[in-house]
Amino acid sequence: MFIKITKKFQLTLLLLLSFSLFSINAQAKEYTTEELNEVASKIINWQVNDSTTTKQIFNSKTLLNAGSESSDWFAIGVGRLGRNANYLDYQALLSNYVSQKYQEKDLLSKQKATEWHRIGLAYLAVGGDPTKLTFDGDKVIDLVKDGTYDRGKVKKLNNQGINGLIFALILLDAMNYDIPNGAHDTRADIISQLLDAQNKDGGFSLTKKDDSDVDITAMTITALAPYYNSKEEISLENQKKIKISDVIEQSLSFLSEKQTKDAGFESWGTPNPESAAQVIIALTALNRNPQTDKQFIKNDKNLIDFLMSFQMKDGGFVHSFDYDKENPNSKPNESNAMASQQVLTALGATIRQAENMRSFYDFRPEMTKEVASQVERVNTNILQLENKETPKSEINSLYESFLEIPNEDKRYITNYSLLSKQLKKNEIDSSKDGLTLTNTGKSSKGNGVVVSVETKSNVLQSEDLSKKMSAIKSIKNNELRLADLPLIYSTYYQANLIKEEKLSPDDMALLKNKMTDLKDVQKNITQIGNTIQKEFYPMKDLGAKDFFKIRKTMKSIESISKEDRHLIFGYEDLEKSYAHTASKIKSLIISVVVIIIILIALIILSNNRKKRKKEKYRKLMMDEDEEYEDE
Incomplete structure (x- = not known):
């Protein structure tokens, strides 16, 4: 029997087919690691080019702020991506910051234990050991002890x-640190x-x-x-x-x-990328793919789609497209440092998970090929339990394979609950796994490992001390800039860190002298910055009346090298205000000059007019006198 296909039926079929194709194409996009790496590169370039022309990832502004949230989270993001960066410079400046703070009464902070935690993670991210942090090789600080298991002796965690x-x-x-008795x-x-x-x-x-x-x-x-x-x-x-x-x-x-219809999140009513970034890191810590996890796909959009909606043309990420009163430092439609850095960490976490690397906050060396392949094999076999009836012998064999994985790496078994159900169902003793809060496996000791997510190889951090020292000796005292600080501090740090590469006593004395000189430069920069903050903010209120006071401060800035001026708090804003007030003064002077010229012109016109009147009157009087004489 033949069915006659009408045009109306054909049209309906075509529409259904089109809708079906549209639905397939509308699924959440899964970004490749190459695409995510490119986005990460744009964030890094935005951060580096935000305030300086240096070609190094950790520029002088970032390094001088080592120990602050803005610099540390950027360092953590860069380190977990394993980019080729000047990690020794960051280690040096961070350890110097901590050493200086440890000379104060409250150490890193009186109230906040998270200062120890963030700095400890940052030190690991750039290849350091937070249990043996030192700048001079003598005073050794244990950030893990002081900030975690013994923090309660000072303040509750x-x-x-x-x-x-x-x-x-x-x-x-x-690093799966051991906690000592007591x-x-x-x-x-x-x-x-x-x-x-x-x-x-x-x-x-x-x-x-x-x-x-x-x-x-x-x-x-x-x-x-x-x-x-x-x-x-x-x-x-x-x-x-x-x-x-x-x-x-x-x-x-x-x-x-709590996820919104566009697969994102709000904080205090404001959609923002930072909240989504934290959820992404959480999912990857559970070894779940944030791009394909069905629980976090809404309207065919995933968490990365939501993040990408906040990317700006300059490569950075905006906190919010609307003014957020809870975050007054962020500006609508402008890339924001905190938002960009948190997105950077989320991208790093996503790439590491996709590449079967250790999770974002796991700084231990990557698993051996044998352990990694065994983890992957067990994960694959566990997933198959969901779709088929598996004989008890296979369940038992799979459990034995699971037990062979070191305890410290069992965290990378994603769907253990599926295996656990099958063990219970088949009455297989599962008490042998030994997974308890006190038995977390072998502790790793030493430095955090920096691994490139692109090459899977460790990033080298050694530098030639003799070459660095030669570069330092070529710097004249009157030409010393804070741009030289990372080189000088990292050389001193490296000389104390690597005992087999010792410098001569004269070289060490030279380094100390230059560090003293740099502290004076830093002090001057800080004082000028404090003056700007105290006397000129809010700068929107500045006017022509403030011109001479601004000019005095700008004169004091001339003693700072041009490369270092961007390090002064509020310098760019003051420079704009100086130009603005100078323009107002100029306009005022021009207005005064114009008024004076007009007044002079009016006086001249008035005098001329008086002269003409007087002349006219004189002529008139002369004419009257002549008429009188004629009579």
């Missing part, structure tokens, strides 16, 4: 909120306090009085991720027992529910 607990755990697991806080202590902080909706907040927050929830997941596969039940304050995996799943549900 959660004194500032649960982010103190979150990042303490992240730093501890960055420590104030153990891993179990920190994890128990974190679990107790979970809200009823599954999310977490900075303090109990706050509503659940996307960023804090995502960070908590990141901290707890290494313990996802632990079957150990943790006792809470209310005597309830719970597994870490259950807490994480509840938190993931909370985040998924």
Whole structure:
């Protein structure tokens, strides 16, 4: 029997086919690692070119601010991507900052334990060892001890909120550090306090009085991720027992529910890339792909799609396209340092996960090929359990393969819960896995490893001391600039760090003298910056009346080299204000001159007019006299 196909039916079929094709094409785009690396490069270029023309990734402004949030998070992002950068310079300036702060009463901070955590992570990211941080080779500081398991001897870890607990755990697991007997806080202590902080909706907040927050929830997941596969039940304050995996799943549900229709997140009502970046890092810590995880795809868009909507033409990322009163330092439609740096970390986390590398905050050497292939094989076989009936013998064999993976690397088994269900179903003893909060496997000691995500090779950080010293000797004292500081400080740092490459006593004395001179330059820059901040802000209020005061400060800036002037707080703003007020003064002078000219012209015209009147009057009087004489 033949069916007659009408034109109307053909049109309907065509429309259905078109809609089907559109639906396929509308699926969330999965960005390649090459594409993500390119975006990361644009962020780095924006950061570097933001204030200086240096070709090094860590420029003088970034280095001089080592130990601050803005510089440290940038260093962490760059290090986890493994870009070729001047890591020794950053190590030197960061260790110098910490050494100087440790001479003060409150050390890094009186209240915030996260200062130790961020700096510890940054030091690892640039290849340092935060348990043996030193600038001069003598005074050795243990940031891990002071900032995590023994921080409670000074202040509670959660004194500032649960982010103190979150990042303490992240730093501890960055190298799977051992906690010694007699420590104030153990891993179990920190994890128990974190679990107790979970809200009823599954999310977490900075303090109990706050509503659940996307960023804090995502960070908590990141901290707890290494313990996802632990079957150990943790006792809470209310005597309830719970597994870490259950807490994480509840938190993931909370985040998924908070996700907006464009696959993004809001913080205090403002859509922003920073919140999405934290969720991406959390997912990758669980070895989940943030681009394909169905729980976080909304309307055929994924988290990376949302991030990319904030990219600006200059390569940076904007915090918000609308004014955010909660973040007054960010400007709508302008690339923002914090937003750009957090996106950079999210890109690094995504690339590392896609390339089967260690997670973003895991700074240990990459797994051996044997262990990595075994982890991949176990993960693949576990996934197949979901789709087929598997004989008990195969389940048991798979479990044995799982047990062969070192405890410290079992965190990279993604779907252990599937295997755990099958073990229970087949009545196979699963108590042998040994995954507990106290048995996290072998600790790594030493420096954080910087690995290129593009080449998978370690990034070399050694430099020729003799060449560096020759360059330093060629600098004349009257030509010393802060641009020379990284070279001088890193040379001194390297000379103390690598004992087999010692410099002569004369060379070391020269370095110390130049460091003293540089401190004077820094002091001058700081004083001028303080003057600008105190006397001229807000600069929108400055007018012609302030011209001479501005000119006096600008004169003092002339003693600073042109390369160093961008390091002065508010220099660019003051320079613009100087030009603006000078323009007003010029306009005022021109206006005064014009007025004077007009007044002179009017006086001349008036005098001429008077003269003409007088002349006319004189002539008139003469004519009258002549008429009188004629009569």
